[in-house]
Amino acid sequence: VTVRDEVSVLALRLRRYARALTQASPAPSDIADELVYATLLHMHDNGSLDRTSDATLTAFTLLTQLNRDRLRERRWRAVGATRGAAVSMDRGQGKPDPAKGRSKGLLEGLADLKLEEREALLLVVLEQFSYAQASHILHVSSTGLMSRLARARASLDGLLEAPLDATGRRRGSHLRLVK
Amino acid sequence: MRPRSPDIGEDDLHALVDGALDPLRREAVLAYIAGSPADQAKVDAWRWQNSMLRAAFAGVAQEQMPLGLRFMPRAKLTATQSSAQRLPWRPDAQRRWPFLIGLALGLGLCLGEALWFAAWPQGSTLAALHRFFAPEPAEMFDSGAAVVRVIAALDRLPAKGAASAKTDAGRDAVEDLPAPDLAGIGLRLTGASVTNWAGAPVGCFTFLGAPDDHFVLCRARPSRAADFDMRDIGSPPSTPIIAWQDETGLHALAGSSDAAPLSEAAARIRAALIQPGDRR
Numbered sequence: 001v002t003v004r005d006e007v008s009v010l011a012l013r014l015r016r017y018a019r020a021l022t023q024a025s026p027a028p029s030d031i032a033d034e035l036v037y038a039t040l041l042h043m044h045d046n047g048s049l050d051r052t053s054d055a056t057l058t059a060f061t062l063l064t065q066l067n068r069d070r071l072r073e074r075r076w077r078a079v080g081a082t083r084g085a086a087v088s089m090d091r092g093q094g095k096p097d098p099a100k101g102r103s104k105g106l107l108e109g110l111a112d113l114k115l116e117e118r119e120a121l122l123l124v125v126l127e128q129f130s131y132a133q134a135s136h137i138l139h140v141s142s143t144g145l146m147s148r149l150a151r152a153r154a155s156l157d158g159l160l161e162a163p164l165d166a167t168g169r170r171r172g173s174h175l176r177l178v179k
Numbered sequence: 180m181r182p183r184s185p186d187i188g189e190d191d192l193h194a195l196v197d198g199a200l201d202p203l204r205r206e207a208v209l210a211y212i213a214g215s216p217a218d219q220a221k222v223d224a225w226r227w228q229n230s231m232l233r234a235a236f237a238g239v240a241q242e243q244m245p246l247g248l249r250f251m252p253r254a255k256l257t258a259t260q261s262s263a264q265r266l267p268w269r270p271d272a273q274r275r276w277p278f279l280i281g282l283a284l285g286l287g288l289c290l291g292e293a294l295w296f297a298a299w300p301q302g303s304t305l306a307a308l309h310r311f312f313a314p315e316p317a318e319m320f321d322s323g324a325a326v327v328r329v330i331a332a333l334d335r336l337p338a339k340g341a342a343s344a345k346t347d348a349g350r351d352a353v354e355d356l357p358a359p360d361l362a363g364i365g366l367r368l369t370g371a372s373v374t375n376w377a378g379a380p381v382g383c384f385t386f387l388g389a390p391d392d393h394f395v396l397c398r399a400r401p402s403r404a405a406d407f408d409m410r411d412i413g414s415p416p417s418t419p420i421i422a423w424q425d426e427t428g429l430h431a432l433a434g435s436s437d438a439a440p441l442s443e444a445a446a447r448i449r450a451a452l453i454q455p456g457d458r459r
Binding site: 009012013015016019020026028106107110121124125126130131146149150153156157 | 189190193194197199224225228229231232233235236238239240242367369
């Protein structure tokens with residue numbers, strides 16, 4: 001089975017990742033679809049789709065980089081714009097506000113993560129790549145990946161209503177990482 | 180709180196949650212957190228985060244690409260995008276002449292590409308891309324609704340409730356509900372989510388067969404009822420839901436097909452699940 005037989009499956013995974021990465025929401029998104037489209041076309045153009053061994057990693061690496069380029073270009077275009085416009089375009093790139101964290105849901109918390117933290121969390125948790133694969137995709141060391149993952153989880157901690165345990169108490173909702 | 184063992188660090192807890200530990204290390208970390216309620220709770224919270232994140236995006240895998248992307252040339256994308264949404268490989272709109280020349284070349288290339296698509300044999304990479312970006316406007320299978328329907332139907336079983344979610348080793352029962360590998364019978368895993376049924380976790384997995392046969396298989400630890408053979412626990416006029424219980428767990432299957440094909444699929448899935456290679 002070649003990767004080109006699995007284009008649909010790969011594209012579905014890419015789209016899920018792209019939506020989570022660009023808008024932290026499963027809702028349809030033109031930008032996410034365009035990232036997937038551009039990724040697959042780039043891969044077709046350079047023949048990556050025919051290399052089954054590394055096509056998936058290549059696709060996620062490319063999509064991650066395209067999204068970074070897109071955001072970088074937005075920041076460049078924001079120069080000279082009003083401060084409010086710049087902030088709205090960079091939504092999701094700033095640090096989370098701890099005071100507001102309690103009332104947020106998972107997706108809002110995800111949107112508030114730094115891009116590098118969101119990338120790490122999504123690759124490991126949502127796309128279930130191994131640490132080595134995620135490090136390869138993000139071009140970071142394993143230590144760097146773990147650091148991003150830990151920060152992401154710490155930021156999300158407490159945003160979810162945890163399930164009840166056997167004693168009727170909520171599990172983990174009171175927890176904070178202590179470093 | 181017991182002090183953390185010097186050779187077990189925060190990274191080990193993350194790796195445990197993400198399934199990145201080798202068996203020996205995993206046992207060591209599990210033994211450690213069994214005596215450390217704070218770390219156990221931390222691990223539980225992260226597992227819950229993982230489950231919720233995967234569940235939130237589980238439905239995306241069931242959708243199809245919008246028809247608006249069908250054959251849309253890159254030059255046209257450039258022209259229709261607002262400046263805030265432009266992607267970096269597009270020409271700068273302020274350089275008008277190069278942009279217009281590029282647009283003309285792009286249109287010419289697209290015309291050639293369209294002709295190439297028409298002449299290209301089936302099964303090629305581009306044909307696969309074409310099929311993906313230009314799907315049939317068929318009625319979509321709502322896997323989220325199917326999961327809800329299956330979980331609701333489980334309540335109609337004689338003995339409600341699955342076994343305890345916790346094992347003596349303190350492992351989350353979700354780990355005992357791995358995604359079944361049904362590729363051998365032509366079903367491709369397209370999504371997974373973890374939901375709750377009567378206080379116990381249930382893993383629901385979506386599969387795609389050929390052509391366009393969608394299935395939702397929910398697996399739970401065995402309920403308190405004795406094992407039972409296949410039975411339809413759906414309620415008319417909704418689509419049927421085939422349930423059974425054996426040593427591998429409690430299963431319920433819904434799908435986009437009618438009752439007879441669904442029963443056949445359930446039989447094939449059940450046979451595949453009880454193969455020795457799938458047992459834990």
